[in-house]
Amino acid sequence: MGSGDVESAGDRNEPGSAVPAGELAGGRAQPKTDKSEATRALILETAMRMFQERGYEKTTMRAIAAEAGVSVGNAYYYFSAKEFLIQGFYDRMTYDHAADARARMAGVKDFSQRLEIALVSWLDTAAPYHEFSAQFFRTAADPTSSLSPFSNESHPARATAVELFRDVLQGSELAPKLDAELVELLPDVLWLHLMVVVLYWVFDRTEDTERTREFVRRSTPMAARVINLSRYRIFRPIVRDAKGLIQDFILPTIGKTAVKQPPAS
Amino acid sequence: MGSGDVESAGDRNEPGSAVPAGELAGGRAQPKTDKSEATRALILETAMRMFQERGYEKTTMRAIAAEAGVSVGNAYYYFSAKEFLIQGFYDRMTYDHAADARARMAGVKDFSQRLEIALVSWLDTAAPYHEFSAQFFRTAADPTSSLSPFSNESHPARATAVELFRDVLQGSELAPKLDAELVELLPDVLWLHLMVVVLYWVFDRTEDTERTREFVRRSTPMAARVINLSRYRIFRPIVRDAKGLIQDFILPTIGKTAVKQPPAS
DNA sequence: GAACAGTTTTGAACGCGTTCGAAATTGTCT
DNA sequence: AGACAATTTCGAACGCGTTCAAAACTGTTC
Numbered sequence: 169m170g171s172g173d174v175e176s177a178g179d180r181n182e183p184g185s186a187v188p189a190g191e192l193a194g195g196r197a198q199p200k201t202d203k204s205e206a207t208r209a210l211i212l213e214t215a216m217r218m219f220q221e222r223g224y225e226k227t228t229m230r231a232i233a234a235e236a237g238v239s240v241g242n243a244y245y246y247f248s249a250k251e252f253l254i255q256g257f258y259d260r261m262t263y264d265h266a267a268d269a270r271a272r273m274a275g276v277k278d279f280s281q282r283l284e285i286a287l288v289s290w291l292d293t294a295a296p297y298h299e300f301s302a303q304f305f306r307t308a309a310d311p312t313s314s315l316s317p318f319s320n321e322s323h324p325a326r327a328t329a330v331e332l333f334r335d336v337l338q339g340s341e342l343a344p345k346l347d348a349e350l351v352e353l354l355p356d357v358l359w360l361h362l363m364v365v366v367l368y369w370v371f372d373r374t375e376d377t378e379r380t381r382e383f384v385r386r387s388t389p390m391a392a393r394v395i396n397l398s399r400y401r402i403f404r405p406i407v408r409d410a411k412g413l414i415q416d417f418i419l420p421t422i423g424k425t426a427v428k429q430p431p432a433s
Numbered sequence: 434m435g436s437g438d439v440e441s442a443g444d445r446n447e448p449g450s451a452v453p454a455g456e457l458a459g460g461r462a463q464p465k466t467d468k469s470e471a472t473r474a475l476i477l478e479t480a481m482r483m484f485q486e487r488g489y490e491k492t493t494m495r496a497i498a499a500e501a502g503v504s505v506g507n508a509y510y511y512f513s514a515k516e517f518l519i520q521g522f523y524d525r526m527t528y529d530h531a532a533d534a535r536a537r538m539a540g541v542k543d544f545s546q547r548l549e550i551a552l553v554s555w556l557d558t559a560a561p562y563h564e565f566s567a568q569f570f571r572t573a574a575d576p577t578s579s580l581s582p583f584s585n586e587s588h589p590a591r592a593t594a595v596e597l598f599r600d601v602l603q604g605s606e607l608a609p610k611l612d613a614e615l616v617e618l619l620p621d622v623l624w625l626h627l628m629v630v631v632l633y634w635v636f637d638r639t640e641d642t643e644r645t646r647e648f649v650r651r652s653t654p655m656a657a658r659v660i661n662l663s664r665y666r667i668f669r670p671i672v673r674d675a676k677g678l679i680q681d682f683i684l685p686t687i688g689k690t691a692v693k694q695p696p697a698s
Numbered sequence: 699g700a701a702c703a704g705t706t707t708t709g710a711a712c713g714c715g716t717t718c719g720a721a722a723t724t725g726t727c728t
Numbered sequence: 729a730g731a732c733a734a735t736t737t738c739g740a741a742c743g744c745g746t747t748c749a750a751a752a753c754t755g756t757t758c
Contacts, residue, residue, distance in 0.1 A: 305574060306574055309571050309575075313571075318636060368686070371581075371583060371686065386677070390671070394671060406655070409655045413652060417652075
């Protein structure tokens with residue numbers, strides 16, 4: 169996977185103008201000791217447990233600190249803002265999702281089915297957190313926040329997810345003769361599909377997010393069909409347009425540094 | 434949440450648990466007197482001016498109240514939360530956009546051009562607010578907030594925008610033989626297109642949001658082409674799928690209660 | 699051991715959005 | 729006019745996220 173460097177883009181942040189540019193990532197630069205690492209972990213675990221129990225907003229920093237047996241200031245020493253406590257959450261869920269989806273896909277060869285499995289797996293993985301998802305979705309929607317799914321800080325999690333969709337594709341018996349360049353772009357496009365599903369899910373208020381689940385059931389075969397049809401000649405101009413749009417406007421935005429091959433011939 | 438009554442959604446609110454469920458809309462139920470109305474307007478105008486000058490977060494409720502010459506409590510009497518001050522903003526911008534776009538479209542017959550004009554018009558209308566757009570986009574992204582573009586409270590503004598796109602279509606010389614049902618859905622789909630552009634715009638950090646403008650220039654002709662091609666036979670199954678998806682999953686979510694009204698002014 | 703430079707921890711304090719009981723004002727009826 | 733209710737206005741106070749100077753701890757060097 170390891171294509172190159174992410175453009176550093178450190179100083180996008182609103183608030184401070186004198187950010188030391190060193191420790192933007194989460195809360196700390198380096199864990200110096202084991203005890204330090206333990207404290208950090210304790211705070212994170214406590215916070216995540218409390219978020220699940222009471223929701224994000226209702227869980228105060230004071231309460232987290234008290235429950236973890238440390239002072240507020242100490243919590244802020246490790247996590248420079250409340251929202252950074254979410255990042256750990258986000259990362260872990262991405263990882264769990266990828267593992268679960270791969271397990272479920274095992275043996276399934278049909279692309280449409282694999283895609284659906286991957287998406288449903290996300291819904292299941294995220295289900296426990298649906299109630300307070302809105303509260304941190306709000307935070308994630310802030311472009312200046314490192315929690316935005318498009319931010320550099322989210323790059324590792326995003327890469328993991330994109331990789332999963334690459335697996336979805338590679339395990340499928342796709343129609344031959346598909347445009348190779350297009351296939352190359354698909355993992356990212358499918359990740360975008362997931363983002364749309366997530367968006368829908370966040371707003372979904374039905375029991376067990378049944379509506380989103382049906383949305384997935386309906387939209388996946390359609391996606392498969394579109395991909396399949398892209399082989400036909402009439403589609404060629406559109407496919408070219410779409411490819412251009414994705415390469416020029418979508419990928420750069422999600423921090424993809426132009427791995428583009430020059431158009432041969 | 435498609436059919437029937439809109440569940441009052443009062444108790445989705447985090448903070449209070451005893452919301453009277455009466456005045457969720459903006460800040461007040463009814464303006465009782467002229468003076469009342471004047472005070473309300475004064476606060477709103479002051480707030481909007483200060484938002485533009487200093488940004489949303491940096492403008493405190495205390496500062497707004499002081500500048501407007503009223504007490505904080507009074508401001509809260511009219512606007513039950515800071516975010517409600519944005520709604521006025523949102524509504525006004527939607528109105529300005531529609532007016533500006535219609536003026537610019539006058540005489541233009543080509544669909545693709547009309548669509549591009551409508552979108553560019555939005556970018557121009559919104560340009561002064563781009564700097565702090567992120568700050569209130571964050572608020573708008575909260576599904577539980579009335580400021581979400583999908584919320585019921587945003588319905589009037591949304592309807593205005595959709596109406597504009599209906600005009601975009603009606604003034605165009607579209608290919609004949611287009612699926613009538615599809616055409617009927619298009620205004621909402623084009624509004625969604627605008628939402629995507631807005632999303633892109635919010636995250637856009639280029640000079641004068643040049644990147645978004647190019648995105649519009651590239652994506653509009655493509656949209657036009659897709660619509661045009663939808664006539665061909667191979668597309669029929671996909672078009673049917675797409676129509677189903679839109680009707681069953683998109684329109685209900687954006688609060689479409691099958692109300693159609695002729696453009697009367 | 700003492701002295702010293704980190705690193706970690708503390709808790710009081712700040713500024714903010716918001717709430718609330720009460721005061722001031724306005725409107726209505728006799 | 730006075731009496732009474734409704735509306736509008738006020739500002740102190742609450743809880744929250746966050747900051748910061750100082751204290752406590754740790755490891756290193758004589």
